[in-house]
Amino acid sequence: MQAVQSPPKPEIQLSKVESSKRLAAYEAVDRHILPEHKIIGIGSGSTVPYVVERIIAQGEELNHDRVFLPTGFQSKELIVNGRLRLGDVDQYPNIDVTIDGADEVDHDLNCIKGGGACHLREKVLAEAAQTFIVVADYRKNSDVLGTTYKQGVPIEVAPFAYAKLLQNVHHLGSPTATLRMAKGAGTKAGPIVTDNGNFVIDAPFDEQTMKDPYSLLKKIKMLTGVVEVGLFCGMAQAAYFGNADGTVTIKWQNGQIENTGTPLA
Numbered sequence: 228m229q230a231v232q233s234p235p236k237p238e239i240q241l242s243k244v245e246s247s248k249r250l251a252a253y254e255a256v257d258r259h260i261l262p263e264h265k266i267i268g269i270g271s272g273s274t275v276p277y278v279v280e281r282i283i284a285q286g287e288e289l290n291h292d293r294v295f296l297p298t299g300f301q302s303k304e305l306i307v308n309g310r311l312r313l314g315d316v317d318q319y320p321n322i323d324v325t326i327d328g329a330d331e332v333d334h335d336l337n338c339i340k341g342g343g344a345c346h347l348r349e350k351v352l353a354e355a356a357q358t359f360i361v362v363a364d365y366r367k368n369s370d371v372l373g374t375t376y377k378q379g380v381p382i383e384v385a386p387f388a389y390a391k392l393l394q395n396v397h398h399l400g401s402p403t404a405t406l407r408m409a410k411g412a413g414t415k416a417g418p419i420v421t422d423n424g425n426f427v428i429d430a431p432f433d434e435q436t437m438k439d440p441y442s443l444l445k446k447i448k449m450l451t452g453v454v455e456v457g458l459f460c461g462m463a464q465a466a467y468f469g470n471a472d473g474t475v476t477i478k479w480q481n482g483q484i485e486n487t488g489t490p491l492a
């Protein structure tokens with residue numbers, strides 16, 4: 228009897244932004260998740276599913292003795308649904324590689340993170356990793372932070388301290404800083420609550436301030452009640468940006484910029 232062949236699965240047409248996220252994620256996994264890497268941090272956001280997809284494609288033989296550490300609820304689901312082994316950073320404080328998304332990346336690879344309110348765990352997993360790699364689409368590739376991500380610097384705060392912290396952040400130079408509220412039909416009324424039970428303040432600063440994100444990070448971090456700041460300074464070894472033309476731009480920590488792939492006709 229002749230075997231029945233199932234029709235080929237239709238390739239889902241991705242938007243330019245989606246395909247650039249996928250390009251960046253695939254290139255970063257191919258270059259940085261190597262057979263010897265066993266403890267791997269998985270970040271949060273809409274680019275990270277492509278990271279997990281590419282890791283799964285490396286096959287069972289490479290993945291069966293690896294452990295994957297999530298930065299939040301979303302990445303935990305990705306790991307579990309992908310039938311990868313789940314661990315946590317308290318069991319594995321030394322990570323080989325962490326790959327994560329970003330809201331914006333500047334020319335020195337400083338990042339704004341926390342658009343998804345996961346930046347506390349994201350920073351712990353980035354810091355614990357021997358190699359920390361950022362993946363993003365072309366819209367996140369900037370010279371100065373705050374150019375495209377206008378919402379402000381995400382600051383995770385202890386809930387009972389939020390009102391005092393809002394005042395303090397206003398005095399620090401962000402008069403429009405606000406508490407991040409849950410939005411949209413069917414969501415919680417009131418502020419968003421992080422995976423750690425905290426609130427988030429979004430604090431926009433002027434361009435001059437954002438040109439020196441490390442100084443700003445130190446000032447905000449000193450405020451009592453701040454749990455973590457979504458400024459990741461000097462942490463990433465490389466940032467991969469998928470471009471709309473099908474190429475990938477890679478910014479390295481030493482300032483080198485590399486372009487790979489052939490532009491689409």
Ligand SMILES: O=C(CO)[C@H](O)[C@H](O)COP(=O)(O)O
Nearest residue numbers: 272273274328341342343345
């Ligand atoms: O920092 C983050 C969550 O706290 C995410 O990594 C960031 O928001 C990236 O988002 P995306 O990949 O969806 O553009």
